[in-house]
Amino acid sequence: MKTDTAAGRGLGSLWLRLSGLALVLLSLALPYRLRWRWAYALNFILNRPRASGALLLKKPSQWLNHALLGVIYFIGIGGSWLAARFLGPKRGPREERTFWRDRGDPGGYDSGMDDQF
Amino acid sequence: MNSPIERRLEAEEVIVLFSGGCDSVLTALRAYDRFQKVHLVTFLRAGLIHTEHVEQQVDRLRHFQGDAQAYTHRFIRTDRLIEFLLYENYLRNLMRHGTRLASHCGLCKLSFHWRTLTLCLEQGVRRVWDGAVRSAKVYPEQNETILLKPLGELYSRYGIRHETPIYEEGLQVEDELFHMGFHKRRKVKGTVFDQQLVCSQQVLFAMFLRWFLPGRSFAEYEAGLAGFYAEKINIIRELTDEWAGARPDRGAARLAAMLEG
Numbered sequence: 001m002k003t004d005t006a007a008g009r010g011l012g013s014l015w016l017r018l019s020g021l022a023l024v025l026l027s028l029a030l031p032y033r034l035r036w037r038w039a040y041a042l043n044f045i046l047n048r049p050r051a052s053g054a055l056l057l058k059k060p061s062q063w064l065n066h067a068l069l070g071v072i073y074f075i076g077i078g079g080s081w082l083a084a085r086f087l088g089p090k091r092g093p094r095e096e097r098t099f100w101r102d103r104g105d106p107g108g109y110d111s112g113m114d115d116q117f
Numbered sequence: 118m119n120s121p122i123e124r125r126l127e128a129e130e131v132i133v134l135f136s137g138g139c140d141s142v143l144t145a146l147r148a149y150d151r152f153q154k155v156h157l158v159t160f161l162r163a164g165l166i167h168t169e170h171v172e173q174q175v176d177r178l179r180h181f182q183g184d185a186q187a188y189t190h191r192f193i194r195t196d197r198l199i200e201f202l203l204y205e206n207y208l209r210n211l212m213r214h215g216t217r218l219a220s221h222c223g224l225c226k227l228s229f230h231w232r233t234l235t236l237c238l239e240q241g242v243r244r245v246w247d248g249a250v251r252s253a254k255v256y257p258e259q260n261e262t263i264l265l266k267p268l269g270e271l272y273s274r275y276g277i278r279h280e281t282p283i284y285e286e287g288l289q290v291e292d293e294l295f296h297m298g299f300h301k302r303r304k305v306k307g308t309v310f311d312q313q314l315v316c317s318q319q320v321l322f323a324m325f326l327r328w329f330l331p332g333r334s335f336a337e338y339e340a341g342l343a344g345f346y347a348e349k350i351n352i353i354r355e356l357t358d359e360w361a362g363a364r365p366d367r368g369a370a371r372l373a374a375m376l377e378g
Contacts, residue, residue, distance in 0.1 A: 016331070017332070023320075032196075036162075
């Protein structure tokens with residue numbers, strides 16, 4: 001495996017990568033406010049574990065909610081992402097291996113954007 | 118500290134993106150020596166905490182310069198802009214760019230720059246400085262390949278110069294502040310004396326790097342993110358053109374609805 005970081009070797013690398021991926025995928029599954037709140041909680045847990053343990057006992061429903069969202073992600077959006085990642089066309093440079101054709105002119109990006117407003 | 122007479126002032130004003138950290142402070146100090154008016158702007162969104170640190174640093178800067186009018190300062194929220202950058206065409210982008218969508222720090226800073234651009238256009242300011250440093254090039258907004266060069270081109274499209282005056286001094290910033298007398302100790306970054314805005318979600322970017330970097334060389338990391346951010350810049354340019362009136366036929370409401378005070 002090509003790497004220029006110390007995290008790129010051995011079992012430690014596998015754990016670092018997979019745990020990082022799990023948290024990245026979960027964050028991608030969350031809407032805006034919830035994503036920030038979840039990250040705030042994660043930051044809290046990592047930096048103040050004793051205080052966060054007390055919070056967990058007080059509000060376990062928040063944690064259940066996070067777990068549920070994670071499951072939804074993995075069977076939904078996560079599955080789609082994995083399909084695109086591994087079942088897509090394998091020809092051409094790595095960055096171009098996707099389900100989607102190159103959109104070409106950036107002027108095409110606004111299609112459907114009005115729907116959001 | 119320079120007196121007003123000693124300052125070699127340019128007949129211009131500048132907006133400095135200001136977090137209160139060491140790099141921002143040194144940038145603000147340099148800006149005071151160069152420009153007649155220095156506007157410090159701190160951007161906020163959900164999860165950015167300790168705004169009181171920023172206010173304390175602005176007060177310290179004014180005191181250090183011996184000039185109560187040395188800096189103007191304001192907070193501006195960018196929740197709507199970053200939400201747009203995070204979620205526009207979400208599924209399509211997820212398929213196309215995968216976990217690059219989780220490079221939160223870059224998208225957050227991109228929203229800051231987008232708001233800065235609109236602020237410049239609103240107020241007629243033609244110069245923007247920020248405290249980006251090469252030593253932090255893992256962050257998209259401090260990396261020339263990923264965002265700095267495209268950002269410079271974006272600003273220049275509207276007649277604005279974006280500069281990073283301390284880019285090559287990243288590792289010497291603390292020493293410089295110490296020798297200037299702004300800090301009483303050499304080591305400040307990462308200590309309790311590092312009084313700046315704190316992002317409570319930086320863990321997300323750390324996890325992104327933990328997942329994304331090990332399987333790639335740094336050049337691949339840069340190239341991959343550069344492609345992702347190039348698309349975001351294109352969208353920013355398009356919406357800003359509409360808003361700024363370059364394409365009035367398309368309507369200017371989309372960006373206007375996302376600009377907060």
